[in-house]
Structure formats: structure tokens, C-alpha cells
Amino acid sequence: MDKPTLESFSVDASQPKRSVFYFTMEVALRSDMPTYSGGLGVLAGDTLKSAADLGMPMVGVTMLWRNGYFKQEIDEEGWQKEENAIWDYRNKLRKLPNYARVKIAGKSIRIEVWEYEIVGRTGYTVPVYFLDTNLPENPKSARDLNQYLYGGDEFTRLCQEVVLGIGGIRILRDIGFNNGQVYHLNEGHASLLALELIRERGYNSYDKIKKNCVFTTHTPVAAGHDEFPFELLKKVLHPIYLEHLEGIIGQGHPLNLTRLSHKLSRYVNGVSQMHGKVAREMLDDPEIGAITNGIHLPTWIHPALQELFDEEIGGWQFEPSNFVHAIKIPDEKITRAHSAAKNELLQYVNQTYKTDLKPDVLTIGFARRAATYKRADLLFRDIERLLEIGAGKLQFIYAGKAHPKDKDGKELIHRVIQGAKEVSSDIPVVYLEEYNMDIGAMLTGGCDVWLNNPRRPREASGTSGMKASSNGVLNLSILDGWWIEGYLEGKTGWAIGPNAELADMESYDDSKDADDLYEKLENQVIPTFYEDQTKWTEMMKTSIALVAPYFNTHRMLREYVEYGYRGSL
Numbered sequence: 001m002d003k004p005t006l007e008s009f010s011v012d013a014s015q016p017k018r019s020v021f022y023f024t025m026e027v028a029l030r031s032d033m034p035t036y037s038g039g040l041g042v043l044a045g046d047t048l049k050s051a052a053d054l055g056m057p058m059v060g061v062t063m064l065w066r067n068g069y070f071k072q073e074i075d076e077e078g079w080q081k082e083e084n085a086i087w088d089y090r091n092k093l094r095k096l097p098n099y100a101r102v103k104i105a106g107k108s109i110r111i112e113v114w115e116y117e118i119v120g121r122t123g124y125t126v127p128v129y130f131l132d133t134n135l136p137e138n139p140k141s142a143r144d145l146n147q148y149l150y151g152g153d154e155f156t157r158l159c160q161e162v163v164l165g166i167g168g169i170r171i172l173r174d175i176g177f178n179n180g181q182v183y184h185l186n187e188g189h190a191s192l193l194a195l196e197l198i199r200e201r202g203y204n205s206y207d208k209i210k211k212n213c214v215f216t217t218h219t220p221v222a223a224g225h226d227e228f229p230f231e232l233l234k235k236v237l238h239p240i241y242l243e244h245l246e247g248i249i250g251q252g253h254p255l256n257l258t259r260l261s262h263k264l265s266r267y268v269n270g271v272s273q274m275h276g277k278v279a280r281e282m283l284d285d286p287e288i289g290a291i292t293n294g295i296h297l298p299t300w301i302h303p304a305l306q307e308l309f310d311e312e313i314g315g316w317q318f319e320p321s322n323f324v325h326a327i328k329i330p331d332e333k334i335t336r337a338h339s340a341a342k343n344e345l346l347q348y349v350n351q352t353y354k355t356d357l358k359p360d361v362l363t364i365g366f367a368r369r370a371a372t373y374k375r376a377d378l379l380f381r382d383i384e385r386l387l388e389i390g391a392g393k394l395q396f397i398y399a400g401k402a403h404p405k406d407k408d409g410k411e412l413i414h415r416v417i418q419g420a421k422e423v424s425s426d427i428p429v430v431y432l433e434e435y436n437m438d439i440g441a442m443l444t445g446g447c448d449v450w451l452n453n454p455r456r457p458r459e460a461s462g463t464s465g466m467k468a469s470s471n472g473v474l475n476l477s478i479l480d481g482w483w484i485e486g487y488l489e490g491k492t493g494w495a496i497g498p499n500a501e502l503a504d505m506e507s508y509d510d511s512k513d514a515d516d517l518y519e520k521l522e523n524q525v526i527p528t529f530y531e532d533q534t535k536w537t538e539m540m541k542t543s544i545a546l547v548a549p550y551f552n553t554h555r556m557l558r559e560y561v562e563y564g565y566r567g568s569l
């Protein structure tokens, strides 16, 4: 490519100026740092990695989860068991000498900080600060705030949000960042930071900090938003903050973090075009924007394909739009690279789970948080029909964790494993333990088809399907989130169910969706895979060429600069 890429610019890595402070409760930077639970953390990690690649003056602020989210095991009967995911943060992160104090529930708490440095492709670095309250001098209740991501009760959660939001700002000040232009709230968890900005600046009205806050909402249903009763706020927050808060949400009202973040931000967005519509309706604000999520392509494309893309496309790590040229890659080269990724996956699964998955069988992957709305068990609604369609022609690999307190999620995993047992002599189905970034990358790189069948409109965006598409793995998915924008029937994959208007988004019918899934498998996916290899390969290339140039975090971040950070860099 003759187009200049970032490689040809030199970015001064020593430049200390930072303008955007990105706050997130979870972040997925590497598989051996279990500080994330799912898509929200993956998006945060990919965003910060793109910032480093693009030389964007950004900083990440998050929490140090000492016991991670959790480590998952699944017993013989198909029930999830949890263990602490203890990790060696002392060797992964660098302790800084900085600290801050915050008063929480009447006690003064010390917060210290660990740094992880993301080194971008040009050498530019983006620091991520992990806040730590597990210090000998803190009371036990404060030390415990750092144990588990999303692990505690309401009280613990609010205290954690004080640490992240208010503590985060104070730590930044102690490190020397005194004049941030933009505070980007990745979900509402850090919204209390706005109260600290108001206090710091001595404002008597909250609209003035509006010009500094940007809020990305990720939750498409009202019930999904954190809400704290007023009594709890009174117990946890310092009276100064409580006073400001009352000025914003009214006295005695519960605190809804989404509404608070919305009120305090100059720019608010949903994470796909459809989710933008949902958010506009939910928050009754026509100004809410939409910036469709993306992925950090170098993190999620399999090495065999990366090598091919280096040869055939070039410069894609800096300029993902170069991926339009994927359409010209010779068929046999794509097929060969995909086979390498697929063999690696099957070998891993066969060795680890003593299974006999076959490289020439159509392999379908399904991995995501085991939340009920994701309907991991939809495939098994009609076992007879599934066997009729797929015996000897299909094999499935599942993965996903249920939140430790989510009984329904655990039952969902159990049901999938029961369904798997029923079909196993004709259709092998393996449920992998411990879904994490590595397993995610292996699955989205090495399956043939990526299945996603959530209840609309619950999938605000979804990103695993983007990982699949960018690896030439075809999506078979409900039309929700990013897939509404990324699908072209029979070209980048296949849709399940209708393309609903906003008004109809919430009407779905499990059995109709299951029927449509079977119908697509029987009449489209299976015949194309086994009888029309040319079309399949063409679809793989189309999928890469149409999805990768757009559904990446480089493009996404450039949109945030244009619409959210406008004039602040």
C-alpha cells in the first residue's frame, strides 16, 4: 500500500501530556491478568491497546482484582464450580509510590496504585492504573474491596465505585495529572468521579463539569443498571458528595448510575447503531449518539492469518481499512491459514477433553457469558430435529462462565451439557472450562461458524462475532447489536430471525428463533460447507473484507475523537 501509515510518523514516546482518562471497572489486557468478566472488559482493553498504537494521549484507570473474576471448573454432572483466580500481579504490574486517601462509610481508606504499560506499535505507551485498597493499614472491610470483580453486595459495590471514581481522580492528581480534558466513563460504574471534579473545582452547579465527561452506556435494558437506595448513599458517601448528589438527582432519590452519568456528560453514546436508538428511547434524549464497538485486530487475529495478511495486505495493524483488499487473496491461501487455526483448536480440545473432533467436520463455536438472555441452550430445543439435520455433519464447541451468584446462568450451563450428552453419539458437543481471552481467541480463530442467538435487544453490541469475521469465521446470528450492521445474508454469514424495527425489538419467540436456526443450518450452512467450497471461501474473504476494515477499535477510537473528545486532544 502506498498510503502512509502510522509507521511513517514518529510519535514522541516520552511526551507526558495526557488528555483522556478512561475509567473502567474491568479491563481485559492479557489472558493471565483475570481482571475482567466479559465484553465490557475486552472492549476496554482493546480500546486502550488501540490508543497506544495510534499514539493517543490516553490513560486507563481500573481496579486491581486480586482474586480475579474467578476460575471456572465444571463437574461431571455439568455444574459450574468456582475457585479464586489468584494471579501474580506483583510480576505483571509495577508498584508506583503514589497514593491517595478517601473517606468511605466514615472510615479513611488508603489507596495505592499499580501500573501496567501498554506499548503500542510505534513505541508510544499508554499506562493503565490499577487501584489497590488491600493494604495492611486499612480496615478489613476496605481490604476486601479488592477481592472479586462484581463479587460483593450492594454496599461493597458502592464502596468499590467510590474507590474507582473518587479514588481514581485523587490518584491521578498524585501522579501529576492535574488538568485532564476528558474523563471517559466506560459504563456508569465510575460516575462518582464527577462528584470529585465538582468538589475539586468548587463548583456550585453540576453543569460545569459536563464539558469534561464522556459516557458510553452498554446496557440496553433498564433492569441492568446499577441503582443504589438513598439510605445506602447516606451511609457510604462523605456529606460533601451527598450534598452535590442531592443537587443533581434530588433529595431522597435512589441513585441510578446510568442516569447520573447521562446527566453529567457532554457526550453520551450507545455501542451500536441499534443500541444508540434503544438508549435514546430509554433515556429520552434524542442527542445520544452511537459509536459501534470494534476489536483490536492484532490481538484477535490468529497468527497464521496475521502472517498471510502481512504478505497479502500489509500495513493493516495501523490502517485496518486496508482489509478491503482481503477480497483479492487467493482462495487456497485463505483455506490453508484457516486450516492451521482450526487444527490448533481441535488439537487443544481433543487433547484437553479426550474428544475426537474431526478437522473435516463443520465446526460451530458458541462462547459467551452464561447469562440467560444469551440462550446458550437454544440449539437443544428440539433434539430430534437437530439430530436429523446434523448427525455426522456437525460438531460444536461451547464455553462460558456464569456469574457465581447467577443460579439461572449455572442452570443454563447444566442444560447445555445435558443437551450435549443427548446428541453426543452423532453430534459431538464439548463444553470448555474457563472461557478467557486465550480460549476466546482460539475459538473465534479456529471454528468454521460462530453462533450467537441472544434475545433482542439485549446484545448492545457483542464483539466476539467481530473476532470471528476478521478470521474468516462465518457468523450465524440473531440480528441484534453489531450484526445488524455487519451481516450481508449469504455473503458475510447468515441471520437468524427477522431484522426487527426498534418497536419490535423486544418481541421474540424462542421456538421461532430455534426453527429459524435449524432451517439455516439445514438449508444454508451445511450444504454450503460440504457442497460448495468455492462459495464458502468467497464468503470467508467477503467477511474479512467487509467486517475487519470497520469493526475495529482503531476506527472506533477515531470516532470517539471526532464526536466525544472533540477539541480536547
Ligand SMILES: *Cc1c(COP(=O)(O)O)cnc(C)c1O
Pocket: 037, 038, 039, 040, 042, 367, 368, 369, 435, 436, 437, 440, 441, 461, 462, 463, 464, 465, 467
Ligand atoms: C470477546 C470476548 C467477550 C465478548 O464477546 P461477546 O460477543 O460480547 O459475548 C467476552 N469474553 C471473552 C473471554 C472474550 O474474548
